Amino acid sequence: MDSSQDIFKAIADPTRREIIHMVSKQSLNLNSVAEKFDMSRQAVSLHVKILTDCGLIIIKKQGRERYCEAKLDSLREISAWVEQYKKFWESRLDSLENYLLKIKSAPKNAKRKK
Amino acid sequence: MDSSQDIFKAIADPTRREIIHMVSKQSLNLNSVAEKFDMSRQAVSLHVKILTDCGLIIIKKQGRERYCEAKLDSLREISAWVEQYKKFWESRLDSLENYLLKIKSAPKNAKRKK
DNA sequence: TATATTTGCAAGTAAAGACTTGCATATTTA
DNA sequence: TAAATATGCAAGTCTTTACTTGCAAATATA
Incomplete structure (x- = not known):
């Protein structure tokens, strides 16, 4: 609910740190991100949501795909x-x-x- | 159980960041740390334990007191x-x-x- | 020695976190 | 239009986290 999610908590999770690392190299759509992990797409999607909530990732729609782009200012x-x-x-x-x-x-x- | 506790998780909690801040200024015994917070002594004690587990704080016994000293190398x-x-x-x-x-x-x- | 102080340990609770599965929706392709 | 692809949403589970209260142990003080 908090619009500016806690960034310290966001980076506390190793999966999320890995997602940050991946998208910092190149923008990736959600499925590409999810493929790299040994968990369900939805689980990864949730991690991405947490990252977008605190502004570390922004989503750019492109057709039916959503590309995750790193925005690491915060x-x-x-x-x-x-x-x-x-x-x-x-x-x-x-x-x-x-x-x-x-x-x-x-x-x-x-x-x-x- | 992990001997080197996850430091990212350790600093994710705002209470623990405040404890770090307090003891970075001067060593304090457990009760002095606990007094500053609106929660039970045991709760604070547990936070301190997490911080000692990942090496951010070391405990020095002095009589019946335990002083928390910042050791922020990690x-x-x-x-x-x-x-x-x-x-x-x-x-x-x-x-x-x-x-x-x-x-x-x-x-x-x-x-x-x- | 009796009492107060500082702390640790253990059990229990309530809430948050990290997932899963199943189904719905939107967009693209055949 | 039908089928495939990319994604979102919701409900449920299991684990971890952040506490609480109560009691015991060690040390200091009266």
């Missing part, structure tokens, strides 16, 4: 969310690097703290 | 996933910028295509 929200924590793992990397540099440059028989 | 997986699609929305931005530049620099009475 992934920016995910990006923004995760990037705010980037310093966390970057600083961890930094301190690992510092540590490695330190033990590398330390005198061989330096006392260890107990 | 968010890198999310970052990597979303960044692979960055060009999608960046190129869209580009074309918007180009469009804006174009109409800005266009002669005032230029003919519009019909």
